[in-house]
Amino acid sequence: MKRTAVSLGVIAAGWLSTAAFAQTVQQDQQRDVNQQQRIENGLKSGQLSTREAGQLERQQQHIDKMEAHDLRNGSMSASEQARLTAAQNRASATIAADKHNGIGGNPNSASSQRMQADVQRNVNQQQRVANGINNGSLTNHEVGSLERGQAHVDRKEANAAANGHVGAREQGRIQRSENRQSARVYRKKHNGRVG
Numbered sequence: 001m002k003r004t005a006v007s008l009g010v011i012a013a014g015w016l017s018t019a020a021f022a023q024t025v026q027q028d029q030q031r032d033v034n035q036q037q038r039i040e041n042g043l044k045s046g047q048l049s050t051r052e053a054g055q056l057e058r059q060q061q062h063i064d065k066m067e068a069h070d071l072r073n074g075s076m077s078a079s080e081q082a083r084l085t086a087a088q089n090r091a092s093a094t095i096a097a098d099k100h101n102g103i104g105g106n107p108n109s110a111s112s113q114r115m116q117a118d119v120q121r122n123v124n125q126q127q128r129v130a131n132g133i134n135n136g137s138l139t140n141h142e143v144g145s146l147e148r149g150q151a152h153v154d155r156k157e158a159n160a161a162a163n164g165h166v167g168a169r170e171q172g173r174i175q176r177s178e179n180r181q182s183a184r185v186y187r188k189k190h191n192g193r194v195g
Contacts, residue, residue, distance in 0.1 A: 028088070029143070032060070033123060033126045043107060043116045051161055055161075060154045065148070066084050070144070071141065072141070122153065145184075
């Protein structure tokens with residue numbers, strides 16, 4: 001009887017930890033969405049320059065790469081989650097500091113408009129991934145794969161904005177990467193695998 005109770009306790013703990021893990025991945029994705037929205041809002045309000053937004057996208061690239069690496073086997077350990085949370089906290093603090101450092105941008109410039117459009121697309125892509133986690137159409141392994149693709153897009157945005165100006169050709173290259181990422185999100189959400 002005691003052995004049965006212990007076994008049931010272990011099984012229940014396993015179910016709870018799986019649910020807690022799924023919630024953690026979901027929370028990580030929502031935090032990605034929120035941070036991208038904060039960057040976009042900073043660009044729109046003129047609180048962020050194009051160069052600052054590019055530097056923030058570099059941080060988002062790092063976070064996305066961490067998520068991709070940590071989820072490559074479909075699970076994330078407590079220490080991996082702690083590292084990711086710390087990186088997200090640092091990025092959040094940097095966004096706040098950059099928005100209030102007195103350096104601004106012209107939200108109506110062509111360069112800022114391009115960066116705003118690219119960051120808005122990031123918001124949309126990250127939200128689609130978060131929705132896939134919520135409705136079970138994405139597995140954790142698929143989320144990791146999609147985060148690797150999002151890191152690639154973030155890197156292109158960061159590189160384009162490094163000099164403080166995003167040109168039309170640079171945006172074209174970013175948009176091609178975003179289109180590939182969008183198609184990947186669609187395929188993974190509709191491949192019949194469930195999370």
